[in-house]
Amino acid sequence: MVALAFLIPLGLVVQQLARERALADAERQTAVVVAVLTVTTDPLSIERAIASTGGPAVTRVSVHNLGDEGTEIGTGHARPGDLSRAADQAAPVIAPVPGGESYLEPVDLGSGRTAVVEVFIPESELDNGVAGAWWALGAVALGLIIASVWVADRLAAKIIMSARQLAGAAGALSEGYLDVRIDPQGPRELSEASFALNVMADRIMALLSNERELVADLSHRLRTPLTALRLDAETLDDSQDAERIRDAIAALEVEIDKLIRAMREPIDAHSPTPDRGERADGAAASTGEEGCDVAEVVRDRMMFWSAVAGDQERECKAIGVDAPAPVTVPKSELAAALDALIGNVIRYTPQGVPFEVTVTRREDGYVVLRVEDGGPGIPDPEKAMQRGESQQGSTGLGLDIVRRVAVAGNGTVNIGTGALGGASVVIVMADADPAPKEEPSPSRWLVGRLSREPSERRSRWKKA
Missing domain, CATH: 1.10.287 (Helix Hairpins)
Incomplete structure (x- = not known):
């Protein structure tokens, strides 16, 4: 519709231009004859002037009421009434005639005499090139309509495809197919909806x-x-x-x-x-509890585990639990991690193997909780830290709980060989109330040092 509204006026303009062009040619021919009439009314001179205009239009020029005798030159087409009207108005007149139009221009010959110069314009001249223009404009209109229909069809198909894909994915997701994903495409709104669904x-x-x-x-x-x-x-x-x-x-x-x-x-x-x-960083989720005192947690849990160790003739010690060591980890989470470590010692080391739990509050802003035993150790620490992996036939979740607690405390975990000759699991957590420090040390350097530094207890346990 937009194309038609644009092309129809354009076709009318082309038709009007063709008519104005034909009238302009007729006016040019009339001007030649008028120039001669202002000088002489000699018929022979006028015929020569008409012939000088050249072309097929020569036969279409005529002069009416020339001289006293009312002589006429050429073949006229206009009606007498139109000729009289042009002479009375003393202005050019365009009169419709059979087969076209006549351009009538009056010429004052003096002494009350007036001649009218007529140029016949056939319909073929008035419509010259208009038919071809209409065909061309019609072809353009048809092409625009076909192109617009094709584009609209493609756009509609794309929108419908995107909408169907979105609806299908939403339906599949509602039925439990959680692996369904959509390639965002189509209009912006549908693309954003598809991305949101993914x-x-x-x-x-x-x-x-x-x-x-x-x-x-x-x-x-x-x-x-x-x-x-x-x-x-x-x-x-x-x-x-x-x-x-x-x-x-x-x-x-x-x-x-x-x-x-x-x-x-x-x-x-x-x-x-x-x-x-669990948080996105792998830390244990907050349970609503605030931080805790590591030393207090160790004292509480060692009261339970010391009884179990006594039944198995294990020597156990809690070192460094007299001074407070605050961290940001909830008490229940830290207790679960400590139980997992000590439970592993009880379960996977022979009876009589000693273990100890040490709490150290460092001056560089970290609290260290270390659990060591005199058992066979952990042959592949990296694999042991992977969730669900176990080298002893267990569920493989204990050390993962420890890792998540360490991450929640803004720290890390290190597994190595301790002073007792067996496994040493070191949990480093940020101090909740650190003392001012001048040169902080990286936590990884701290963990490596703690896992390697010698202890005075080494010789004591070996003697035992």
């Missing part, structure tokens, strides 16, 4: 993955009291009740192991599963 799907996957890991972590924490119950059950007599308690504890351990392994399975994109409370 982000939402990724977030859902992350939330479900974190939920599963949270369940696995909570299940892993249950293993600590179960270990204590199992050890206590072993001290019971061989009565039927004691056997029943041991069987129940063993069954519970099996169920917890199944739960942990089930939560470690990859998320099926078609079966939404639960988000572990």
Whole structure:
């Protein structure tokens, strides 16, 4: 429609220009004859003047009422009334005649006499080139219509395709196909909606993955009291009740192991599963608790583990727990990490192997919690730090809990060989109330030094 509204006026303009061009030619021919009439009324001179205009238009020029006798030169086409009107008006007149139009221009010959010069303009001259222009404009209009329809069809198809793709992805996501993603395309609004849907799907996957890991972590924490119950059950007599308690504890351990392994399975994109409370940086999520005193946590947990160690004839010590060592990690999270480390010592080292827990508050703004044992150590520390990986047949989550607690405390973890000859796990956390320091030391240098520095206890434990 826009093309037609533009091309129709353009066609009319072309038609008007053709008519004005024909009238201009007629006026030029008339001017030659008028110039002669102002000098002489001799018919022969006038015919020569008409012939001088040249071209096929020579036969279309005529002169009316020439001289006293009313002589006429050439073949006229205008009606007498039109000739009289032109003579009376003393101005050019354009009169319609059969087969075209006549251009009439009066000439005052003096003595009250007036001649009228007529130039006949056939319709072919008035419409010269107009038909070709209309055909050309029609072809352009048709081309524009076809192009606009094609472009509109392509745009509509693209919009419809993008909308269908978005609707299909949303439907698939609602049915549980969490692996569905869309290539953002189409108009800006649909592209932004597709991108938002991809982000939402990724977030859902992350939330479900974190939920599963949270369940696995909570299940892993249950293993600590179960270990204590199992050890206590072993001290019971061989009565039927004691056997029943041991069987129940063993069954519970099996169920917890199944739960942990089930939560470690990859998320099926078609079966939404639960988000572990973990920040994007891998730290343990906040539980709403504030920081804690590392020394206090060690004292509390060692009261429990010292009884277990006594039953297994293990010598255990807590060193550096007399002075406060504040950190930003919640107490429950730090206690869980400490239980995981000591639980590993109890479970995976022979009975009688000593262990110790040391708390050090450094002047460079870090608090160090170190757990050492005299067992066989950890042969592949890097693999041991990977979540779900274990070299002892366990769930492989204990050290990951330790890592996340260290990250939450703005610190790090180092595994190496300690002063007792076995594994040494060092947790470095930022001091919650650090003293002013002049030259802070990098935490990695601190961890490396702590894992390698000699201890006066080394010789004491070897003597023992």
